[in-house]
Amino acid sequence: MNITLFREVGRPLTIAEADANIDDLDGRLSALETQGLEATGLQALVFDEVASTITVSLSDGTVFGPFKLPMSAFRPRGDWGAGIAYLVTDLVTTEGGSYVCTASHTACASFQDDLTGGRWMLSAARGPKGKDALDYIGVYIATAIYEPGDVVLVDPDSMQLWRALIRPPAGKGPGTFADDAAHTPYWTPQSYPVFDTEEINHSVRGAFGASSQVFRRWFARSGKFLPNLAGAVGYCDVAPTNAVAFNLTLGGAVPNATGTTIGQLRFAAGSRVAIFTMTANANLGIVPGGQSFVISPSVVDPTLSGLEFAIPYNVIGEAVG
Known part of the structure; x- marks a missing residue:
């Protein structure tokens, strides 16, 4: 650098010295404008999900980090499952409790093996069974x-x-x-x-599962369904695309025991009205505490929805119920 400074010569600069200084600086600026600067840019950002860090690398080889990233306390993952990859702080539920992952791993076939191996820490245990x-x-x-x-x-x-x-x-x-x-x-x-019967109608307004109870009736007294299920009706809000059949069952006084099939309710394709048919030689007798069910088919038509059923019967010694 060839610049004359006042502090070096101890006097005011001559016109020639001042011009020389300006010429020197102008030459340096011109050289920069002609050649350009070799800028240092961002080359890579590397995230480590396990360690929860970020590392910054520049094009000149400079590296900053790794820096610890803020993170939520837990990451809910739902029910624990074998063969699933888990990371540190994943939160799962299993066996009535919740657990936090302490070491990233792919789950074994047994949760107890991973727990014993130190890969999980208990977060909340199942409490004692309370009184209903x-x-x-x-x-x-x-x-x-x-x-x-x-x-x-x-x-x-x-x-x-x-x-x-x-x-x-x-x-x-x-x-x-x-x-x-x-x-x-x-x-x-x-x-x-209840002087006749108590009836619980499950009016399924939306989709329902396969082989599930879509109607249940509980009987307080002895009775009998009408021959050939006379008078029974069934409707739906949206007709099925394909024909579907529901089973009508009758059981004894055992809670939720579906019993024996005594008939079927069939919806034809595009029809909103069901046709009832009785199983040959079916026992239509009803005992106190008995229940009847309408069970959906094993393959559900996704279009069919909004079910209603009414199945009349005789109470022994009384009129039709």
């Missing part, structure tokens, strides 16, 4: 002790259920009150008397 809000005990017994939430059957003929509000002393059955200022009832009705 409603706990059906059975027929009311005057000498028994009941707890709040217990449900009892008082009159088997009417099938009325009562739920304990507070702990009643022995002998204080439904319809009795505590000896307090508010006369708090020990029991409250959980259902009302």
Whole structure:
């Protein structure tokens, strides 16, 4: 660099010295404009998902990092599954608890093997089984002790259920009150008397699963379906593209036991009305506590939806129900 400075000569610069300084700087700038600068640019950004870091590499070989990236505490992954690749802080649920991944890995066939191998840490364990809000005990017994939430059957003929509000002393059955200022009832009705039958209609307004219950009826008294299922009707909001058949079953007093097939309900392609047919020699007799079901086919027509069924029957000694 050939520039004359005041601090070096201790006097004002001559006109020739000042011009020389300007000429020197102008020459340097011209050279830069002609040759250009070799800029240093970004070459690569490298993310490490396992370590949760980022590394920056420049074109001149300079490397910055790795820098630790902020991250969420957990990454929910749903139910644990064998053969799935998991990363550190993945959160899974299995065996009633939740676990956090402590080492990236591909899951073994057994979760317990991975847990023993130190790849998971317990986050939340399954708690003890709590008492149901409603706990059906059975027929009311005057000498028994009941707890709040217990449900009892008082009159088997009417099938009325009562739920304990507070702990009643022995002998204080439904319809009795505590000896307090508010006369708090020990029991409250959980259902009302059924003098014929209680029917639960599952009106499936959207899609339904294969081989699933789309209708259920529970019977309180003895009875019998009408011969050849006379009077039975079935409708749908949207007709199926292809013909489909549902099974009508009848079972005994075993909860959710679908029983024996006694007939079929068939929707023709494009039809919204079902045709009922009875299985040959089917036993149409109904026992108290028995149930009937309409079961969807094993292959579901995706178009069919919005089901309604009504299947009349005779209560023994009474009119059609």
